[in-house]
Amino acid sequence: MASKFDLFDKDFDWRSKQVEWPVTTPTSQGLSGVIASETKVAWANPNTGELFYRGIPVxxxxxxxxxxxxxxxxxxxxxxxxxxxxxxxxxxxxxxxxxxxxxxxxxxxxxxxxxxxxxxxxxxxxxxxxxxxxxxxxxxxxxxxxxxxxxxxxxxxxxxxxxxxxxxxxxxxxxxxxxxxxxxxxxxxxxxxxxxxxxxxxxxxxxxxxxxxxxxxxxxxxxxxxxxxxxxxxxxxxxxxxxxxGGAAERVIRMFIRLRDANVARAWTEGMLAKGYIIPGFGHRVFRQPDPRVEIMRKYLPEFAKDPEQRLLLEVATSIEDTASFYLNPKGIYVNINFYSAVLFHFLGAEPEMIPCFYAVGRMAGLIARVREYLKNNRLYRPREKYTGKTDRTYITMEER
Amino acid sequence: MRPIREMMEQTYDRGLENLIAGETGISKIDGDNGKLWYRGYTIEDLAEHGSFDEVSYLLIHGELPTASQYERWRKDMENWHEPPEEAMAVIKTLPDDTHALMLYRTMLSVAACHIPQGENTRLDAQWRRPAGILGWCSTLAAATICHILGKEFNPFNPGQSFSANFLTQALGREPTEYEIKAFDVCMIVQAEHGLQASALAALTVISTGADLGSAVLAGMGAVSGNLHGGAIKKAFLNLLELKSVDEAKAWVNVKLNEGYRFPGFGHPIYKTHDPRTKILEPYAKKLLENKGEELLWDIYQTVRDGIESKLGEKEIFITVYGVTGLIYHALEIPVGSFPIIFALANQTGWMAHCLEYLSEGKMIEPGAIYTG
The missing domain is CATH 1.10.580.10 (Citrate Synthase, domain 1)
Structure with a gap:
């Protein structure tokens, strides 16, 4: 008997005592709604925005x-x-x-x-x-x-x-x-x-x-x-x-550096939104409320903005966030982790291009945990495709093409 | 792969088995009847009449090339036959006993530091890349094999086909016409095989907006695995250890009783004979005969028939991974390098999938159910 999950039900929180394979789920583009593994490593509550590593709040x-x-x-x-x-x-x-x-x-x-x-x-x-x-x-x-x-x-x-x-x-x-x-x-x-x-x-x-x-x-x-x-x-x-x-953080910090002024940043953000463009560093696949990781970072921002240059950068960032949030929060779109992590990595002395490298070090821990977990009960990934192309063709020589 | 536009309920197993991840116009695999088509042409038709130079174009662009398209495609690949010096040089700095595929991977990842406008990931830039990737990869793969064989690296010859050039450079000698044809057929039949792990890895990488070269490197990571490209090597080594037909018979029986999972046998999609093996077997047989290695062919047949007669009812048959090793061996390609050839051919399909996905695909991000 297959386990059935309605993963697009807003209240379903992606937890289950056990999963009976095969499973039945609603699936959509980019494999969203697809269950690719079972895990005990981490859990994000899509309804409240809480995040847990091995059961401990992040x-x-x-x-x-x-x-x-x-x-x-x-x-x-x-x-x-x-x-x-x-x-x-x-x-x-x-x-x-x-x-x-x-x-x-x-x-x-x-x-x-x-x-x-x-x-x-x-x-x-x-x-x-x-x-x-x-x-x-x-x-x-x-x-x-x-x-x-x-x-x-x-x-x-x-x-x-x-x-x-x-x-x-x-x-x-x-x-x-x-x-x-x-x-x-x-x-x-x-x-x-x-x-x-x-x-x-x-x-x-x-x-x-x-x-x-x-x-x-x-x-x-x-x-x-x-x-x-x-x-x-x-x-x-x-x-x-x-x-x-990961490249998004790189783009975010370049944008902050380029804008250089809180008023310019506000005008730029409004212009972008008016044209229907995406603001780098906004939006999340699961969370429709503030990302808990952003809230944690926010606490540390003032402490690290020491010299005038850094304070200016933070002003620019805050101005973009405030302006964009006014329009985007009602749609469930909030700043994501890349927005302020870019600022903090910058404060630590990382060049914009280096940010994905820095982020990679942290991610190694989760990667090892997840791969090890999967290998304990391994199954080679092999989904399929539906063929919708041409049929019944026969080879013809180049001259006849 | 193109995304399926409407949300649909699906039932699938672990490893996403039986999940329809999207639509494609690249290849069709009929697992029940053992048939494979590229862009609507049967694989048998293409292997008999086509060349890898044409089939690679067909997979990526959707049509067999006209004379002028073919000319341009070949010219593009030729223009890219010379990878950056730094990539060619790195092989000498790595330990002598490094695995062939790791050497190749490292050369490629160094080469990827020198891609002109590598950070340009606009659609038109991505579409210009496949010929360059095939060109660089061919030379780097050949250089790896040549290095392992300790031969002198032959210069590139613009007039020759992809396969002729590759063999001349890799083996450090002039290949025969028959060897070139056999190798070319190997390349054609392994150029694409749907959404296998390597293609899925490549697709996931391209879905983040990365460049096509990064996607190819990801596909190669999957090929290295024992359960994917690694099986080619393991299957062949099993055959090589058997010294006579009688020993082969006995070995099969012992292993059958042990419930051993024979590498190179059994495919998640084919419930019958893999069509690619049928195409390759005559080439393998003839190449081995030409080399006076009929015994190895007899051992292969004995092992294949022994296993299929018992496990055929469980839908376990010889796959392409079980037979290509014989051809590579007859061509004097060292065992450790077998997965390189697979990656070289197969990347054509990964690139085709990536380019098909790029125009409308969303970032790939499945979920996990928390059971902790």
Missing amino acids: QELADSATFEEVAYLLVEGKHWTKYPEEFQSFCFRLHRVRQMPVEILNLIAAQPADTHPTRLLRAAVSALGCFDIIPHDNLKAHHHWEDVWIISQVEALVGHIARYRKGLKPLISDFRQSLAKDLLYMILNTRPTKEQVKLLNLLWILYADHGLDAPTFTGLVVGSTKADPYYNIVAGLGALRGPLI
Whole structure:
């Protein structure tokens, strides 16, 4: 007997004690309404806008936890305070693998400095896989999902890429430091403040998991073939940076920088809305109310807008939000995570192009959690299509065409 | 794939099995009768009369090319036969024992740092990309195989077909006419196969507004997996270990009793013979005979018949993954590189799906049911 779900019913909250496969659901474009997996990793309540990682409200985690703790929670499904020794060993495994082979640093340096950093990151991850996957075991390479080191390897690579773009010399990652501290040290070239470390942890926590959005779903599809994590991430980075998703934050910050003035921003926003254009950084597939992650970020904005330049940027952002919200909120469209995360990443010293790379580090935690979960009860993804094209044709020679 | 316009209720299984994800005009697969069409032409017809240079155009643009379209398509691919130096150079810096597909993946991802106007993802820019991707990929795939074989890399020859050039560069020697035809048929029959995992990964990436090259890299990730392209290698290695027909018979029986899942056998869609294997088998047989490896062909037949006679009633038959290895082996392509050839051919279909989706497709974002 198939389980039947009416996923377009506003009150259905995508939870069920168990799922009897096959399932029957209403399906629509872009696979919306399609159930692609069962999960215990995270849940977003579409009716209230609350978000939970392993049952814990994300607000609670964002205010007090570190990224390592949340990564452990997502990946292992256990609370770090209950398994202190295991958590310590998790951190140890995570932190000790950040030294990159010199060939990787050379590879980065051999590409033009204006290459989009997500492309550099993809090339570097691909090359790193050649060093890390033990030869001749590729038939079992998906077992590498048991390792978590890809999170910190991505972090280290992002640091190296940021330094290369700034013309700074490579720096060896400090294996005793947390991921956030290490990365900030790499990009700022000086010791980061406590607040900066906290902010980066917070942003990574908020970006760690977001259901089966395009990058994570790409990861599940590739993972379902039993590919190793490096193939998986090479694949997912293409989606993560897509202009409609991670690339949006990049566009948002460019827009803020270009507008430079709160009044100009207001006029620009009104002009865009009048023409029926989409404002970058607005709208969400599931939430029809404020995104909880945005509300968390909002608290930290004033604290980090220190110099006049930063305050101006924040004014521009607020002006766009206020103007657009007036028209869009009644339609259920609110600012999304990319809007203010762009501001905060900018305050941390990240260039606009680097933002998707930063976001990728956080997302690794959710990706590993979801792929591992799927592999425990794996089924290769293989949907079908309905053929509506031409039929009964026979080959004719080129002269007769 | 084009989206289905109206919301519809569907029943499907895990892995989205039996879900109709959208409409397509690219290929039709009749799993019950073992038939495959590209753009309305049977695969048998195209394999017999067509070339990969034509069929790749057909898949992407929807029609077989006229003489002038063909000329332009070939010229476009030729103009892109020389990938960036940095991509060619990276192979020398990676460990010697790296898997072939990883070497290839890394060369491609380095090449993707040098795509002219790579960030331009307007429709017209995306439509200009397939010939360039096929051109670069052909040279990079050949360079990977040539590197593994330790041969000298032959220069590109503009007058030759896609397959002739690829084999000359990959093998470091002049291939025979028959070898070229056999390889070309391999490329044609593997160029497209609906919404398999690799195509779905590519489609998901393109749906975010990313460039076509990024989508192809995503498809390749899926090919690396043991359950997709990896099966080609595993199926062939199983055959290679058997030394006689008798041993093959005994091995099949033992494995059947163990309930072993034979790689290269059984397809989620074909409930009968995979039409692609029927096309390829005569080529495999003749190539092996030419090389004096009739025994390997006999072992293959023994294994195939042994398994099909027992599992045929469960709709498990030899698939394309089970037979292509014989052809690659006869062409002297190293075992580790088998998935590269599959990816090289199959990416044509991924690109066709991506371009079909781009004009009206929404971002792909399915859901998960929370059971925690």
